[in-house]
Amino acid sequence: MKTIKLGIVGQRTEYCFHSLILRALSSVTNQTDLHKVHSLIVVSGQHQSTFFCGKLISKYSQFKDPVSSLSIFRINSPTHNVYLWNTIIRAMTHNGLWSKALDFYTQMRKLNVKPDNYTFPSIINSCGSLLDLEMVKIVHNDVLEMGFGSDLYICNALIDMYSRMNELGRAREVFDKMPSRDVVSWNSLVSGYSANGYWEEALEAFREGRLSGVAADAFTVSSVLPACGGLMEVEQGQMVHGLVEKSGIKGDIAVSNGLLSMYFKFERLLDCQRIFDEMIFRDIVTWNIIICGFSHSGLYQESIKLFREMVYEYEPDLLTVTSVLQACGHMGDLRFGRYVHDYILENRYECDTTACNIIINMYARCGDLVAARQVFDNMKRWDLVSWNSMISGYFENGFNKEAVVLLKMMRIDLQPDSVTFVTLLSMCTMLMDVDFARELHCDIIKRGYDSTLIVGNALLDVYAKCGKMEHSVWQFEIMSTRDIVTWNTVIAACSHYEESYVGLKMLSRMRMEGIMPDVATILGSLPLCSLLAAKRQGKELHGFIIRLNLESQVPVGNALIEMYSKTGSLKNAILVFEHMRIKDVVTWTAMISAYGMYGEGKKALRSFQQMKETGTVPDHIVFVAVIYACSHSGLVQDGRACFNQMRKKYNIEPRIEHYACMVDLLSRSGLLVEAEDFILSMPLQPDASMWGSLLSACRASGDTGTAECVVERLVELNSDDPGYNVLASNVYASLGKWDQVRTIRKSLKARGLRKDPGCSWIEICNRVFIFGTGDRSFQQFKQVNELIEDLNRTMDKEGYVADLKFVLHDVGEDEKINLLYGHSERLAIAFGLLNTKEGSPLQVMKNLRVCGDCHTWTKYVSKIVQREILVRDANRFHLFKDGTCSCRDRWIGAVVDFRRDAKLLRTSVSGQGYFKFLAVDHHVLDV
DNA sequence: CTAGGGTTAG
Incomplete structure (x- = not known):
């Protein structure tokens, strides 16, 4: 200040002073200093200078003080030239006062001030931010009229503006007409595509840019990474990652954040860990990404832990708190959720619609619908997500009435979307309300949502779960696109209704369309294999389990044990069982009932003992399996003991x-x-x-x-x-x-x-051959019949007498014997003998129980032909070997499988379902 | 003139 009082005389002093102020201006770092320099300028009489006014306007706008910028501009009104207009427009744009910026543009046009190439970028920016298409037309027109159509900066701004307005066609048009482009042009295009979800186009533009020789910079990379993540293009993403490693942009925070975010989408947590560790600089976005990423990967505890760690260093922003709230919601941690919400309120965070939606979801997941509703009611604006979240929150927690009321309110100002319908349909599934589902279906068709994938899947599911299989199958067939969920839903439905053949057909169709099975597919399909005794498909699924690394999952192991035991391989069932590191009560039950089916009662009991020793508490289902095993091995005393133990020791009421x-x-x-x-x-x-x-x-x-x-x-x-x-x-x-x-x-x-009519089937060379009772219509009938007669002659000599009490028709003796010949298992066995190598074992399945006479007959056959014959009937396995059977002739039992009542053994064979494909197909099935 | 992070549903 003292220097000023020394007096300012002459040109030279003025010049020195000029540069002094300039230097002071550029070194200003806070608003107080800026005010000092401003006074300096005023005192020195320089405040009329267009040059200093412009500088001051820019500076104030940098410090977010547009009011001061405006007043300086107004004071100076007589001397306005294009430079000042540009400055004020830029200041307004910079501070988000876009309509003010546009007002100034209109004013300067009225005053006949001609805009120059520095005017337009800000104006274009403001139009874009305001999404004001009318103004855009005017401005774009002005640009062309004044001959700036080829200006690099202006064109770049236009591309960016059209991108923001989701007008990618126009953006591309501007881009294509440019005489020369720089890296910003490419970046604006790529980020335009990327930000609007046009991921393929973003990647394509990225590739084009590289081909045309433009070197990618940090902007390029951080724009293209979300596209890689969105498309789940792991290899493409790794390629971009490689580019980053090679070029000099490795240390850029936005780039590292982009990589982090992408690898979270790929669920490559190890890569995320490495990138995070290697980052020298991290910012709040970095933390938000990992807190959110952990939460999305299901690592909710980790997410909350990271949040606690982060708050030491940074003040969380709105995105941080909403990310951690998601974790709270999934954990059901209402206490911490409330705490964070209180923090938001206390610190007066400005919550936008998305943030409120997340808070609503958190409360709904934690079951606090009152709190959720309070947030909902206090929102300024609601979007579809708000309504959907609140409605599904009510449904999930059983407040159906409130949900319906809200649904009606919603329809007043917003139309339901696909997610609304999915929510409503899943409610129908829960309530088994097929009538409401039909009503919704009509509405869905009217609104054209029937072609939406998630809606289609939900329809498929609701019809299947409500027992409307024809509707469900119809829905499946008309769907134009299907994803893994579609297939899993239909396969699970087949499994539930024991449409095993249709189910396996679906599995192979799915494979033909190139879709890889996942856990849900496998858990849905294995019971189908068990039912149909489809050995080959079962093994194939086991192959997938190994490839997908699902072996360690307990439910998968359990389903495998059941599959192997029911498809005739007790050995493999035991192998799977022994390899399982974690076993639950279902695992043991599966193993015990497997032993039971093969008449290995002692081993079943030993397993039961082991189970108790390893600390697994028996439930009522395992007792069914144990007593079943005893009953199939004649262990009366043990069975009784278990029955008594159940009540006395484990307090389980039979x-x-x-x-x-x-x-x-x-x-x-x-x-x-x-x-x-x-x-x-x-x-x-x-x-x-x-x-x-x-x-x-x-x-x-x-x-x-x-x-x-x-x-x-x-x-x-x-x-x-x-x-x-x-x-x-x-x-x-x-x-x-x-x-x-x-x-x-x-x-x-x-x-x-x-x-159900009796039928038996046998698998030879991956084909399934089915035989009904008294079947004569298959190709090799003559040879089969001859073989049976041949065998009968031989066994007659060895003392076989047909037991005619198993013929249940009022006919003569000869006719009765003929009827016995026609039992389907005999046909299948004879067919098997004819079409397989001598000495090789046979495996035959029957939908009903094996009749007593066929049982004796098969024992003889196994001795005559010296083959092992494994027969699975509705109840269990019979291994015939050299004239004896593993069931020790305890084949008698309930006609209808009582095990259906037990939950675990639900999928046991009872004969239902087989007839359906018999009617559809003839003798040969390609599963 | 250009970049990175948040919401519902099957």
């Missing part, structure tokens, strides 16, 4: 399926009186399955007296299950009481009930 197992156990062991006493003394109402078990046992042991009493009990129950009716009818038939047989058959017919 359910109907446990009683059924016990009746089966006693019946199979020939303890008919005890079985009857057991049924009569149990606290629950006996159902048809119990009398059925007992009756089968009576039949097998030839105890006609008891059978006659029991069959009456069974008939009294008047079960709708065709299996028990047929059993009763069979007993009457074997007693020769044909009148009763006819009565039952009539009543079955009247009620429209029919038993």
Whole structure:
């Protein structure tokens, strides 16, 4: 200040002073200093100078003080030249006062001040930020009229502006017409595509730029990285990463952040870790990316930990707190969620719609709908996400009424979108409300959302889960695009409805379309293999499991054990079991029931013992498996002990399926009186399955007296299950009481009930051959029949006598023997013998139980031809070897599989489902 | 004149 008082005389002094102020201006770092320099200029009488005014306007705008910029501009109004106009326009634009900037542009045009090439970039920027298409037209026109159409800076600004307005066509047009382009032109184009989600185009422009010889800089890279991430183009992303490593832009924060963000999208957490560690400079964006990235990868604890770590160094911004709130929501950590929300309120963060949506979601996930609603009600503006989040929050927490009310309110100012419909459809699935789903479906079609993938998937799911398989299949077929979720949904539905053949067909169709299975596919498909005994597909899925590194997942291992045990390979089931490092109660149950199916009761019991020793607490289902295993191996004492232990030691009240197992156990062991006493003394109402078990046992042991009493009990129950009716009818038939047989058959017919026809199938060279009872229509019928007759002659000599009590028709003796020949398992076995190498083992599947005579017959065959024959019937496996069977002739049992009642063993075979493909196909299936 | 980070649903 003192220097000024010394007096300023003459040109030279003035000049010195001029440069002094200039130097002072450029070294100003805060607003206070700026005010000092400003006073200096005023005191020195230089405040009329256009040059200093411009400088001051820019400086004030740098320090976010547009008011001062404006007042300086106004004071100087007489001397306005284009330079000053440009400065004020730039200042306004810089401070986000875009309409003010445009006002000044209009004013200067009115005053006939001619804009120059420095005027337009700011003006264009303001138009773009305001999304004012009218103004854009005027300005673009002015640019062309004044001959700036080829100006590099102006064109770059135009590209950027059109990009912001999502007018990529126009952006491209400007770009293409440019006589010469620099790296900014390319960057503006790439970032325009990228920011608007045109990822393929962004990558394409990036490649074009590289080909035309423009060296990519930090801007280029950080614009193209989101495109790589969005497209999940891992290799492309790594290529860009390589470029970064080679060039000098490695230390750029935005570039590193872009890489981090991309690798999070690829879920390559190790790469993220490495990039993060290598970063010398990090900023708040870096932290936000990793907090958000961890949260999206399901590492919610880590995300919260990082947040706590970060707040020591940085003050979190809106994006930080919303990122950590997502983690809170997923963890259900209401306490921390509230704490963060309070922090937001206390520090007066300006929450935009997205931030509010995230807070609503956090509260909804934590079940605090009151808090969620409060945030919702206090929002300034709502978008579709707000409504959808609030509505699905209500549904998820069972507030259906509130959700519906909100839905109606929503329709007043916004139309539902695909996500709204998906939310509503999944609610229908939850409530099994197929009528509402149909209504929604109409609305969906009206609004044209039926072609949307996620809506299609939701429709598929709701129809399948509500039992409308035809609707579901129809929906599937009309979908124009399908993704992995589509396939998984349809496969899971097939699995649920035991449409195993259709399910496996779907799996192979999916593979044909080049889609790789994931965990959900595998968990949906393995039960299909179990049902159909599709060995090859099962093994193929095991291959995928290994390739996808899913072996360590417990549910996958469990499904594998079940698959191998049900497709005939106890050995592989054991191998999988032994390789599992973590075993849960389902694992043990699967292994125990596998042993049970193969008649390895002792091993089943040993497994059960081991399970208890390793600390796994038994549940009610594992007891079903244990008693089942005992019953199939004749371990009456052990079975009884388990049954008693269940209540006494584990406090598990026996359910109907446990009683059924016990009746089966006693019946199979020939303890008919005890079985009857057991049924009569149990606290629950006996159902048809119990009398059925007992009756089968009576039949097998030839105890006609008891059978006659029991069959009456069974008939009294008047079960709708065709299996028990047929059993009763069979007993009457074997007693020769044909009148009763006819009565039952009539009543079955009247009620429209029919038993599945028997069928057997065998897989040879990856093809499945199916045989129905008395089937004559297959190609090799003649040879098969001859072979059967041949075998019968041989076994007759060895003492085989056909047991005609298994023929349940009122016909003559000869005819009865003929009927036995036609049993489907015999056809399948003979067909197998004809078409496979001598000495090789055979595996035959049957949808119903093997009949007693066929069981004996197969034992003879295994001895005559010296082959192992593995037969899976509705109940278990029978391994025939040299005249004996692994079931030790305990094949008798309930006609209908009682294990259906047990949840885990839901997928057991009962005969349903097979008939459907028999009707569709003939004898050969390509699965 | 150009760049990087946040929301719902199957």
